[in-house]
Amino acid sequence: MSNHHDELDEKTHPKGGFSRRGFFRGVGVTSGAIGSALITEDEAGAAQGAGAKAVGPGAVPVTLNINGREHKLNIEPRVTLLDACRNHLDITGAKRVCDRATCGACSMIINGKVVYSCTVLAVDAQGRQITTIEGFTSPSKPHPVSAAFVNNDAQQCGYCTPGFVTAAKAFLDRNPNPTEAQVMKGLGGNLCRCGTYMGVRKAVLEAAKAMKGGKNA
Amino acid sequence: MQAFEYASPTSVKEAVDMLSSNWGETDVLAGGTDLISLMKEYLHTPKRVVNIKGIRELGGIRKSGGGLRIGATVTIDELAESAPVRAEYPSLVHAALGITSPQIRNMGTVGGDLCQRPRCWYFRQGFGLLGIENGASLIPDGENKYHAIFPHPPAYYVNPSSLAPALIALGAKVKLTGPGGSRELPVEQLYTIPKDNNSRETVLAPNEILTEIIVPSAKGVRNATYEVRQKEALDWPLSAAAVALKMKGTTISSARIVLGHVGPTPVIAGEAERMLAGKSLNQNLAAEAGKAAVSGAKPLSENAYKLQLTRVAVKRALMEAAGLKA
The missing domain is CATH 3.10.20.30 (Beta-grasp domain)
Incomplete structure (x- = not known):
């Protein structure tokens, strides 16, 4: 061992x-x-x-x-x-x-x-x-997912956040109009020990709306 | 992880030639979702890792003889998204989508799902495949709540594959290729009971590669998988049942029922299969089949709860396959 x-x-x-x-x-x-x-x-x-x-x-x-x-x-x-x-x-x-x-x-x-x-x-x-994550979002030009994480208080300690934002971007690229249940399933591969899941789900749904009708950053 | 040599051959022959005929010296890398963790835990310490993802012939899903030939390096995500798979094999789609997380489905392969090592925590913590210490298994009197209710001493771990029960129920075969050529065998014959801590749980030789899965046509075969799990993601099911029903109208002419995560190999529920033949399915009959499926079970000290989970899995898989409400 x-x-x-x-x-x-x-x-x-x-x-x-x-x-x-x-x-x-x-x-x-x-x-x-x-x-x-x-x-x-x-x-x-x-x-x-x-x-x-x-x-x-x-x-x-x-x-x-x-x-x-x-x-x-x-x-x-x-x-x-x-x-x-x-x-x-x-x-x-x-x-x-x-x-x-x-x-x-x-x-x-x-x-x-x-x-x-x-x-x-x-x-x-x-x-x-x-x-x-450095490839699609930055403090000066936040990706809609990053912005939505801020708006919805979707982080606490922050360790899981880059992974969540990256997984959420990949998820939305494949599923631009998700339901909340699909968001839960689609982000099932990421854990948050602070338990910010409620905020994350809201953020992803908000980002989906923000990204609609135009190319995302 | 211990340092290793790395190769990325482009043909099966090259890959086989690079594998040792002794276990432990070389490992095959595809999705890596199991192997890399095994190496990080020093459970596998290969001197050479042979990546088979660069071998073109091992990718892709092809229609063949009414059925499908699925390359070993097809990812779980590709399997679940494949139009021909979705058209005829809901049991495979359901089993694939049950596999832990989007990341794992994007990385992990069909061949890897079949060849992954058991999740038994004695094995994963370094007590060997059978958890044997001083000549006896630690598992029967140990922490065994996630272990087999169909143990096959000395094996108490459960087969970790999500796809194997569905593939067995559908009558699929695997193709194994080694230095002496290829052989095909039914998926249920891929698994074996190891005799000691250093044996393996599959019949693969150390220098053999699982190259392809051959799934027969499921025309007219109603099939479904039902998994019972503790968490929605990031874990293996506690119990699962895959069923394939040949129907004449509403009558079952023959049934295949295969249980996952309850024995060291997928468990074929023969008694339950036989009691369905010639009958029309309803809720009561499905529940009776669930009971029959676990009639031969021998649960361990902490896992009798899996009996009920398995009865329910069988019942619900049958109802779903027959298109009835559970």
Whole structure:
């Protein structure tokens, strides 16, 4: 029984540039930062066409298309999409909460469908269109779902919120005119421990109205 | 999770060649919804992971001989949205939509649903597939409220597949491909009772891949699945029944009734099936069939409540299949 090895395994290396997260991590971790720094273009792309040739277990070049931008990384095949984004690319909107494909805080949209990014290998997400919450909403230009979450007090501590907003956007893209029952079912993959479900449901219904008759942001 | 080699072959042959003939050394990755958690818990520590999603022939749903051939990497969402599936197989659609959450349905695959490891918490906490410690299973005297009411010692876990009961009721087969070629077998024969903690619960060889599910035509076969669950989402059912009824007018000529989540393999309720033949279904008969379906059950210390859930699941699945109000 060895269920507590995550910290040992997922050595989180500071990335090349300075960032608040990189700084915090740098304080605690004094590793050589070999495996995971951003790499040059020439080295990237090999893992994608790995085909029948096995790569790894050490770091391999991985190219991810996130929010319309290509990111080239050098990471081990075991690194999840969530950890690649959070620990290597500073894309931290999606949260790591249960890390077991249950709570939904890590929700991202891949090729139009919402997934648990904690349970997708980054190496397996290559060649696909990955959208994180940063890709469709921002404080200066909030997506109708984000705005509706604010209007309906649909968050409390906020940990689940990015995942909920992402799952709600993906849900509304597929179901533009949902009933409340459909909203409940459609967001069944996300948990809120504060219990803000009432507000979330209202927010999603309001966002559906706001998005009607026009392209959403 | 332990570091591993990764490969993404584009043909079944390449994939099979990359798999070890010993369990534990390699794993097949499709949707990953089970495998990646198993690896995070160190329950699976493969040296190599072989991703089969890049193999084109394993995707897609094709009409074939009046029935369907469903590729192993078809996602649960694709299955539930498929027009030919919706047209003839409501039991499959219902079972697919019961699978936990939109995220899991978007990621998880049909082959993965059939091959996922049991949810038994002894297994998931590292006590082995059978929960055996010092030569005896911890489960009969342990925390067994979610375990089998049709145990098959030494196996007390329940088969976790949502689709298997419906597929068995419909007479579906699975195609398994290994180094020596392919074999087809009825879905019920995919599952077996492991003899020890290191055996597996399916007949798959370590270097075999479940490549396809072959579902016969369901023309004239009324079919339905009914699940009883504690929560609406994010969990496996407590009990489920899938039924397929061949009808002549309002008379049942033959019935298939398969129970899920109550035994280490899906349980075929033979006695209940036989009592329906030649009869016209009504609420009383459906309830009697529900009783017959659990007549051979041997519940454990904490799970006798599943008897009633299973009776109700059978009754409601029958009523739904026959188009009657429960």
